[in-house]
Amino acid sequence: MPRVSKRATWIKFCERIVAKRKSAAHVREVRGVEDGLEDDLDLVTQAKLNEVRGRRYLKRDRYRKARYDKFEEVLQTNKMKDYEFLFHYRVPRTAFWELVDLIKGHEVFAKKRSNRKQAPPAHQLLVLLKFVGTSGNGANKLAISDHFGGIGHGTVRLYIGRAIKALQSLFSEVVSWPDEAEREEIARRIHERFYFPNCLGFIDGTLLPMEFKPSLYGDVYLTRKSNYAVHMLVVCDDQARIRFYTAGWPGSVHDNRTWKLSDLSLRAAEFFSGIQYLLGDSAFSSSAVMIPAFKKVAGHGMLREHEKFNTFLAKPRVISEHCIGILKGRFQHLKNIRTRIDSKKSLDRILEYIQVCVILHNLLIKHPPPKGWYEDAEDQEELENDYGLQTAMPYVESDNTRRDQLMDYLLDTFTGS
Numbered sequence: 001m002p003r004v005s006k007r008a009t010w011i012k013f014c015e016r017i018v019a020k021r022k023s024a025a026h027v028r029e030v031r032g033v034e035d036g037l038e039d040d041l042d043l044v045t046q047a048k049l050n051e052v053r054g055r056r057y058l059k060r061d062r063y064r065k066a067r068y069d070k071f072e073e074v075l076q077t078n079k080m081k082d083y084e085f086l087f088h089y090r091v092p093r094t095a096f097w098e099l100v101d102l103i104k105g106h107e108v109f110a111k112k113r114s115n116r117k118q119a120p121p122a123h124q125l126l127v128l129l130k131f132v133g134t135s136g137n138g139a140n141k142l143a144i145s146d147h148f149g150g151i152g153h154g155t156v157r158l159y160i161g162r163a164i165k166a167l168q169s170l171f172s173e174v175v176s177w178p179d180e181a182e183r184e185e186i187a188r189r190i191h192e193r194f195y196f197p198n199c200l201g202f203i204d205g206t207l208l209p210m211e212f213k214p215s216l217y218g219d220v221y222l223t224r225k226s227n228y229a230v231h232m233l234v235v236c237d238d239q240a241r242i243r244f245y246t247a248g249w250p251g252s253v254h255d256n257r258t259w260k261l262s263d264l265s266l267r268a269a270e271f272f273s274g275i276q277y278l279l280g281d282s283a284f285s286s287s288a289v290m291i292p293a294f295k296k297v298a299g300h301g302m303l304r305e306h307e308k309f310n311t312f313l314a315k316p317r318v319i320s321e322h323c324i325g326i327l328k329g330r331f332q333h334l335k336n337i338r339t340r341i342d343s344k345k346s347l348d349r350i351l352e353y354i355q356v357c358v359i360l361h362n363l364l365i366k367h368p369p370p371k372g373w374y375e376d377a378e379d380q381e382e383l384e385n386d387y388g389l390q391t392a393m394p395y396v397e398s399d400n401t402r403r404d405q406l407m408d409y410l411l412d413t414f415t416g417s
Helices: 006-031 037-053 069-075 083-088 093-103 121-134 141-147 154-169 180-194 255-260 302-330 344-362 400-413
Strands: 200-210 229-235 242-250 277-280 290-292
Touching: 006 037, 006 141, 006 200, 037 069, 069 229, 069 344, 083 093, 093 154, 093 344, 121 154, 121 200, 121 255, 141 154, 154 344, 180 200, 200 255, 200 302, 229 255, 229 302, 229 344, 242 255, 242 344, 255 290, 290 400, 302 344, 302 400
Parallel strands: 200 277, 277 290
Antiparallel strands: 200 229, 229 242
16 A cells, blocks of 8 residues: 655645635625634635645655765865775775766766756765675665765665666676687786686686575575575686676576576687687586586595696686675675565666676776785796697587696696606
């Protein structure tokens, strides 16, 4: 049942009083009775009704009296120190202004027909950054409202929506699969650093925990860790830039299933040449474009060469873990999503939050996070050999040929065996 506002209730009450007084005035007129006091009360009652109709709110609550100068205090270096700004909004101050320059020209920030002036894009971006950079109750609209001096709850929602739309317009430029020339450059850097030739990047899955059990098909979101989560698959390059991701699967879905149903796997020929591939952990099945670690079978030992290959693979694959760690460390909303999935619309809202975090992650790559968010892998020396790795291969699911080639190449390179 729709809620009726206090203003609407009061207007209906006043209209009933005015109607009764008009009936009484009509009776007095018919009877020829003159009563100046009653006539004055009729005028006062009608004036009160007109006054209430002319108001937007019957009574302004405390949070309506917002301190909009709070935004300016945040943006001024003499009011909020740089380390405080980084703590609250998860980005350096210089990077923040770079983001503002990228989105300030978007049409969503253009003045509308109403006479009310729209807040600057910088203010609206601050609200979004506070929202996605906070975990748990801190991401509540009321908490964000209080943080910014008591702006309205609806204003918080409006600012977040506008900033998301502006950043989404940058998605195709910021999050994209590399073209042929860029793929060769990425492969060259990975080869020089980790000795894996023709590698385009690293893949890993992660779970984005949810505070509440989804109302729709909630049990399928239950993970092996006995919490509810949304699954996300991330492919990044050697610089921890996200090149591809897919999110929205329930937390019970396995990484390998998400990979097999992704565009990269289903249409591999469009994204990889015959010699290019990704590195992943043992959760993935081996193929021409997917090189996972060897999996240890319960109750059985692992071959020595398989253990050595896994050792070689561990160091470059850490980059994908660093990438996900930076993403969730900077945007802590992804550590505890409080939006309950009760409809397609609510799931779409969660996917919007994930998408905008990925966009911001890539835009902030050149601004390293604070020390302690992740560990850098050490550089290694360059090695050059060819064990059939430069021979194009057709994409065949569950094919170990490419992985065996890489294992022979790495073992012979480092052990001479």
